[in-house]
Amino acid sequence: MSRSVFVSHAVKDRELAAQVVALLEEGMGVPEDEIFCTSLKGHDIPAGENFVSYIKSQMQGPKVVILLLTPAYFESKFCISELGAAWVKSHAIFPILVPPLDYADIKDVLLGTQVVKIDDDISYNQLRELLQKEITFTPKSQTKWDVKRRSFLKDIKPILADMPGPSMVSASALEAKDRQLEEARVELDEYEETVQSLKKRLAAVEALKDKAAVAEVSKQFDDTGLTEQLDERTNEIAEYRSTLRGTEMLKYALSAFYGKPYKINRFEDREVFDEAARFGFINGDDEPVWSQRHMKSLRAKLKELGSFISENEGDLGKQVDEDVPLEPENQDFWEYHYNI
Template sequence: MIAIEGRTVSTIGKVFISHATADVALAKLVVNFLKEAIGVPDADIFCTSLPGHSIPLMQDFNEYMRKQMEQPAIVLALLTPSYLESHFCLMELGAAWSRALKTLPVVTPEVPFDVVTKTLGLKQAWRIDDHTKLSEFRDAFEGMALEARSSATWEGKADEWKKRLRIVLRGLPSPKLVSKKDLDAALFEIETTKRASAAEAERLSDLHRELARRSARKREELEEENAALRKRLADKDAGLPRALIVEPERLIALDLQEVLTRARYDVVGVATSKQEAIIMALAEKPELILTEIDLADGSSGIDLVNALYGHLDCFAIFVTNHPEKLLTGNRPEPIDLVTKPFSPDHLLEKVAGARKHLLERRALAERQEAH
């Protein structure tokens, strides 16, 4: 992921996701909906916030950006307060306008609709919480080579979208308070950029030089990350705390794995169902189990934990959208809870507390055996 001036630079194959860094949760929701509900192939989506959709390692950043930004099939501009507060995002939006790219503004509730006309002209936009327009949104991609999706799949994913969207929108950063003078100045700057298309070549040349400089800095950061990775591998051999992730959604599982790995936990496996998790757990003997309640193939994370507690000395943390399902008679003990969407800091606090509880329980058992 390449961060520039408080936002994420997004380049594309066919669908260009233009968004601010602070809105990564919304970008992830949109990308999942494009793939799972509409059938846009993985390779046709570029969004640098998400693994598998960003700039490949060892690519020349400057050259890759120039080639990928020439003529996308469609640009999805996620217009949020954070997007409008980013100078680079507004510059990217101006580039889409000046090149006459096919652009669909996706407007969140806190953004007034007149922002679209002041930035992109008289262009139809989609208010993202207007669910009556979901079918029209799907139709915007008809010209692309889409993977087949049944009506039942579409309806199910549309219902899931409506539920998850409310959660994601509540988690978006609130707009910063700005004076009317500053707002008018920003809108005037956008209008000036639109009218100054003759100077675009020089502006892009300056941008390419800046991107080349940032690319060199990114390579240095990657070298540092590689060194850190080698150190983490050495730490793994030294016996770090072992954790098993049980999560049916691949992107969420990747997020959990990245957070734990960076915090120096040894992730021994990632499972999607009860049966798969039991096999991994009995083979790897993790100390910590991070699991969703509703698993793949209809199995239950609650049943999984109840089964493992009888065979392993471990502690379970439910990372779930449905905490109310723990209010049942078969709830395992002890457990802890993290609701989605989660923050890395909050998750790590819960994991650290779980391991502390586990170590204290073991120490107590040893003292009792000694007496």
């Protein structure tokens, strides 16, 4: 009988596979007997079973196949067979891309498939949601999930640092690198044009005396759209999920800044807010410490965002889709732009 989760990986990557399995068990709560991973005792092929036949049986009906895509993976005939079987049988797959491989290295293999990088913290929430949707199990608390996920990202760093590159380069890869080199040359020429434009802009600004005229000149030279500027600002704020050691702490800080109700759940989130207190994000009365350097920086960026949206509200409303929220003090804005 197939287990619910199949971790497809190369033998050379057993150490990395072990970290992924630990994340599934200790961070998410997936039961040990629901995970098949050939490199780990308790998850591997039972004694007496035929290696090839047993793997074939396990590929018949897993709910989710996790692909650990490394250079060694694509040099393994077994791994390529597992990838092909998952594709043919239309299993739910979660491809994890491991450096030094990049998206360009796998686009011909997983064309049109969403792939996440192994060190992308937020993407593992997608894996957690996929498993909760496909498998019946009792999930770990949000706090345990956040703690284990951070530990996982820390523990894989030395493994990734020693990750070898592919032992050979294909002709298509070489051609791709040549194309990239040519594109880089073209881009460099475009940058040179941009530099010359910026020099002209600086000279024009220096010749002005009043702010209105400066703003007018800036508008003439600025080729960045308002939606891109909005994304840049909200992405900077979203990064505070990591800076403040968790999603809940960022939600708390946003609520405090905008005067929205928020009650700390000391049962579920005690570890998160104890850590926040140790870092000085909050005081002993669970109040925000805006003088702390990260909190101070966050508040400054929130003020900048508010001013930007207020000053460009009309034009932004015309450029973004109707379903994109533009009220930074509301929960729907936080969910859409900050993924919290």
